[in-house]
Amino acid sequence: MWALLNLENVSVRKVSDFSGINRGTAYEAIKKLAAAGLVSVQKRGEREYFSAESPEKLLDIIRDKRKDLLQIQEHASQLIPQLLARKARPQGQPLVKYYEGDEGVVTILKDVLQTCVKLDTPEYQVYSSRPLRQYLYRKFPQFTDKRVKEGVAVRVIAIGEGGDPMPKSSRKWLEEPSGSEISSYVLIYGNKIATISLAENYLPYGVVVEDAGAAAMQRLLFNELWRVL
Helix, strand or coil: CCHHHHHHHHCCCHHHHHHCCHHHHHHHHHHHHHHHHHHHHHHHHCEEEEEECCCCCHHHHHHHHHHEEEEEHHHHHHHHHHHHHCCCCCCCCCEEEEEEEHHHHHHHHHHHHHHHCCCCCCCCEEEEEEHHHHHCCCCCCCCCHHHHCCCCEEEEEEEECCCCCCCCCEEEEEECCCCCCCCEEEEECCEEEEEEEEECCCCCEEEEEEEEHHHHHHHHHHHHHHHHH
16 A cells, blocks of 8 residues: 555556565555555556555545444344344253353353343342452453442352452351362352352353252342341
8 A cells, every 4th residue: 555655557566666575465455455445446458557545535434334333233232132032942951151261250240230230120149259259350340330330239148258348239248167168159140140160270260050940049048048147
């Protein structure tokens, strides 16, 4: 492109000489620029001559692409709920998903918010263990702010001391057993249960079970424990 901006109505050979790249590579690059609307082509007999369009053309292309992407996003926003509604699994069987690494934990946390905002009572319950807390939000530090903004409350039963008070958050504690190796974080939300743990290399991983009956049982046990603490 730089060569064409400095030359007008030139052949591939001149572009090649000016840029220092071979003719084949120069021609392929010019074809792509022409397809993008950044280069115009003129034919004189059997030969083709090329000229660069104004650099401002780039802004026009970006605006057009942005408009196309917004239309695609709008269409996808309408289509995805329909696809999710059609997503089928054998009746009565739970849906189990496995996630690995910090990005996997972020996916689970985002699912917690997306699920809870649709509930009549936007709240979830957590069993929290001290060894895992420092790893949970390291790739999603804005989680609590986003949770509060979305109006989602949380009740936490923490195993071991620690945990700072947060808005829309209630916390009770269980004494951590001596020599305990408890290092999991369990979230009960909607009809799902997520368990996040640490591998030996301190890489977090998570398992989400989507099963209404199992979630109801875990929520019942949580509420009974919460009542007596």
